Amino acid sequence: MARRRKGEAVSGWICLDKPYDLTSTHAVSRVRRAFNAQKAGHAGTLDPLATGVLPIALGEATKTVPYLVDADKAYRFTIAWGRTTATYDREGETIAESDVRPTVAQVEAALPAFVGEISQVPPAYSAIKVDGERAYDLARAGETVELAARIVTVHSARVAEVPDADHVTLEIECGKGTYVRAIARDLAGMLGACGHVSDLRRTRVGCFTEQSAVTLEFLEDLGHKARQSELLLPVETALDDIPELAVTAEDAFRLKQGRAIVLVPRQVESVKARLKPGSRTVSAMAGGSVVALCEMRAGRLEPSRVFHLDKSGD
Numbered sequence: 001m002a003r004r005r006k007g008e009a010v011s012g013w014i015c016l017d018k019p020y021d022l023t024s025t026h027a028v029s030r031v032r033r034a035f036n037a038q039k040a041g042h043a044g045t046l047d048p049l050a051t052g053v054l055p056i057a058l059g060e061a062t063k064t065v066p067y068l069v070d071a072d073k074a075y076r077f078t079i080a081w082g083r084t085t086a087t088y089d090r091e092g093e094t095i096a097e098s099d100v101r102p103t104v105a106q107v108e109a110a111l112p113a114f115v116g117e118i119s120q121v122p123p124a125y126s127a128i129k130v131d132g133e134r135a136y137d138l139a140r141a142g143e144t145v146e147l148a149a150r151i152v153t154v155h156s157a158r159v160a161e162v163p164d165a166d167h168v169t170l171e172i173e174c175g176k177g178t179y180v181r182a183i184a185r186d187l188a189g190m191l192g193a194c195g196h197v198s199d200l201r202r203t204r205v206g207c208f209t210e211q212s213a214v215t216l217e218f219l220e221d222l223g224h225k226a227r228q229s230e231l232l233l234p235v236e237t238a239l240d241d242i243p244e245l246a247v248t249a250e251d252a253f254r255l256k257q258g259r260a261i262v263l264v265p266r267q268v269e270s271v272k273a274r275l276k277p278g279s280r281t282v283s284a285m286a287g288g289s290v291v292a293l294c295e296m297r298a299g300r301l302e303p304s305r306v307f308h309l310d311k312s313g314d
Contacts (some may be wrong), residue, residue, distance in 0.1 A: 007038040011059030011309060012232035017213035018046050018054040030216055031056045034223040035232075043068035044176075044205055044237070045127060049089055053204035053213050055238070063305045064238040064293075070176050071206030071241075076160060078169045079184045082200035086139075087125040088181035089197045098194035101165050110190050111157045111170075114183055119149045123181050169196065201247040207240045235307060236283065236290045243274035244283045245301070252286035255294065260302040270300050 009299075018027050024045045032040035037058040043065050046054050052075075058064050081101050084224055085092030090126040122128055124145035126135045139145045153175035172183070181197050188195035189227045193284040203210045214231055234242075251261040261270070273295075282289045282301060289309045 004281075007032075007036045008057060010037045010229070011034050011061050011233070011235055012057075012221065013061050013208075013237045014056045014058065014081065014231060015208045015213045016054045016056050016219070017210065017215050018262045019216060020051050021048055022216075022312065023048050024054060026217070027054055028302070029194040031219065032058070034220050034228050037162045041265075043071075046195075046202055047089070047200065048207055049091060050200040050202060050303070052200075053205050053208050053210055054202070055205050058231070058232070060237075060309055061235045061238065061306045063307065064235060067242065067293075068206050068208075068238040072155065072173060072175055072204075073178070073202060073206075074132065074171070074173045074204035075180050076169065076171050076195050076201045076203055077180050077184070078167050079195045081166050081188070081193055081195045083196060084185070084188065084194040085196045087196075088123055088185050089200070092125070092196065096194050098192075100103050100191070100193040102188075102191040102193050104159060104162050104168070106189070106191055107168055110187060111159070113190065114157050114172075115154050115204075116152070117151055117153050120152050120179060120182050120186070121149045122147045122179050126179065146205040149197065150177065152176075153265055154178060154183075158182075159254065171203075173204075186280055207237065234289075235309060236285075239277065239283050239290065239293070242279075242281050242283045242293070243271055244285050245271055247286055247301075249283045249286060252284070252291045255284055255301070255303045256306050256308070258303055260307065263296075263299050263301060265299075268296070271296055279313070 014031055016027060024042050028042050030042050031092040035058055039059055039062055041057050041062045047126040051232045055068055083094050086095050118313045124139040126134045128147060135145050155173040157172045171250060180200055184195055184197045219228060219231060254261050280295045282294045282296050284294050284301060290307050293305040294303050
């Protein structure tokens with residue numbers, strides 16, 4: 001007999017405003033406890049020293065996490081000039097110092113080099129695995145970590161604020177895998193200065209924004225009043241850029257059994273017109289809820305991820 005999962009079969013998304021000095025894993029644990037949920041996960045790690053948008057999936061929503069991990073992100077961060085640290089943030093050991101303080105004009109002139117498809121070497125203190133070990137664990141153990149450069153995409157970068165001569169605040173929109181600390185490192189190097197990230201906030205992950213984010217304190221307070229479900233977003237929230245197709249109850253039943261369904265020509269044309277270039281993924285909907293994520297091939301929908309939701313989304 002299969003062991004019954006502990007907790008409630010709650011499903012949906014929470015757009016969490018992660019606080020400072022809390023790991024993403026601990027944030028997930030606290031949200032999971034607030035809902036007494038059986039299963040939880042997050043879409044895109046935030047460093048403990050970073051704050052901001054951390055989308056957390058509960059229950060069936062965890063099946064949509066891979067689609068959000070690939071989503072574009074936005075950050076607001078401050079570079080403190082004068083000191084470079086081993087981690088490129090304010091907690092690291094100082095490894096270099098300089099009296100150079102780049103001007104706003106110099107920063108703005110340098111930023112275009114960081115927009116578009118750029119080659120970036122991730123920081124040694126990162127979660128990338130090297131021979132099965134996390135790079136930051138190796139770096140903390142005193143080992144020399146050499147990571148290969150990778151191509152990342154930065155859609156935009158601008159100066160948002162200059163609090164004083166020692167600091168500059170930037171805003172960027174970027175694709176997955178972009179390291180803000182590496183941008184700060186490389187920008188400082190280009191300007192002949194020393195610098196590190198003194199403050200970092202993620203303001204958007206896909207359709208999840210800081211305007212809709214909730215704090216842990218607010219969530220846990222509602223939990224004490226048994227009202228936390230008011231903050232739960234639908235499972236489909238993470239699938240906003242995947243075309244939807246309404247299917248009949250009979251076809252929904254087939255998809256849930258893992259069987260393909262045949263589309264009529266007008267359905268095929270409707271889906272094709274909305275598919276992203278190179279994508280075949282379609283979200284099959286019934287009764288206002290996602291039934292399955294499918295691949296469209298030769299006029300058929302073949303289920304790749306099946307969801308088991310009741311009408312309330314729980």
